[in-house]
Amino acid sequence: xxxxxxxxxxxxxxxxxxxxxxxxxxxxxxxxxxxxxxxxxxxxxxxxxxxxxxxxxxxxxxxxxxxxxxxxxxxxxxxxxxxxxxxxxxxxxxxxxxxxxxxxxxxxxxxxxxxxxxxxxxxxxxxxxxxxxxxxxxxxxxxxxxxxxxxxxxxxxxxxxxxxxxxxxxxxxxxxxxxxxxxxxxxxxxxxxxxxxxxxxxxxxxxxxxxxxxxxxxxxxxxxxxxxxxxxxxxxxxxxxxxxxxxxxxxxxxxxxxxx
Ligand code: HH2
Numbered sequence: 001x002x003x004x005x006x007x008x009x010x011x012x013x014x015x016x017x018x019x020x021x022x023x024x025x026x027x028x029x030x031x032x033x034x035x036x037x038x039x040x041x042x043x044x045x046x047x048x049x050x051x052x053x054x055x056x057x058x059x060x061x062x063x064x065x066x067x068x069x070x071x072x073x074x075x076x077x078x079x080x081x082x083x084x085x086x087x088x089x090x091x092x093x094x095x096x097x098x099x100x101x102x103x104x105x106x107x108x109x110x111x112x113x114x115x116x117x118x119x120x121x122x123x124x125x126x127x128x129x130x131x132x133x134x135x136x137x138x139x140x141x142x143x144x145x146x147x148x149x150x151x152x153x154x155x156x157x158x159x160x161x162x163x164x165x166x167x168x169x170x171x172x173x174x175x176x177x178x179x180x181x182x183x184x185x186x187x188x189x190x191x192x193x194x195x196x197x198x199x200x201x202x203x204x205x206x207x208x209x210x211x212x213x214x215x216x217x218x219x220x221x222x223x224x225x226x227x228x229x230x231x232x233x234x235x236x237x238x239x240x241x242x243x244x245x246x247x248x249x250x251x252x253x254x255x256x257x258x259x260x
Pocket of ligand 1: 043167
């Protein structure tokens with residue numbers, strides 16, 4: 001899954017794809033480079049961010065979605081039913097909700113009615129405050145219990161389980177140690193029986209483990225290591241900014257794992 005953030009303030013690519021022609025070109029390139037789907041988002045959820053209105057989100061993403069319709073498989077990164085509905089009308093196939101159906105009570109109906117795919121992600125708290133001393137009893141078990149509950153909720157709302165993937169939410173109310181433990185113990189999430197999506201690309205934990213305590217992002221080399229590790233442990237979808245490099249790294253990892 002390639003990432004195209006149509007935002008001025010995303011943590012690693014803010015402002016790069018604000019122009020809709022550039023954003024659409026980047027998405028097409030990601031498809032050529034081997035992405036199966038491109039996640040288009042109009043709201044940053046980086047630590048400390050405040051959120052934007054549905055009008056602003058639509059203003060950012062609609063021109064991009066119009067350019068991609070019928071050309072690139074699209075996932076819409078939104079928590080808002082209105083934005084999701086318009087995106088699905090414009091051909092998006094998957095709704096990526098970082099709040100796991102907790103912020104907009106109408107979003108579940110939109111997904112159920114349209115038959116879209118859905119990603120349910122774990123987040124502790126909200127982006128504005130989530131990195132202020134996050135704590136867990138047992139991070140893997142706590143995240144799995146949350147996702148199991150949200151999965152049951154989504155299914156109760158009429159969304160078929162086969163259409164849902166789950167995501168530990170790397171960096172969403174987690175220290176670097178929490179993020180690494182979640183990858184190490186990915187089997188706890190896989191036990192829920194749904195495909196697991198991991199988004200470690202460029203996240204600050206990667207820069208911090210490399211020795212910069214104030215890092216707000218991580219380098220490509222570290223993103224690749226995290227992606228390969230996640231893949232080895234069973235992740236089915238990797239959400240990444242640098243598609244070509246990840247496809248190359250994962251092709252090698254796949255070759256090794258497939259054996260002779
Ligand atoms: N991470 C980000 C945004 N959306 N969705 C899922 N399912 N999983 C993730 O790990 C995830 C996500 C944050 O990264 P990015 O989109 O690059 O930045 P920003 O939120 O600042 O736009």
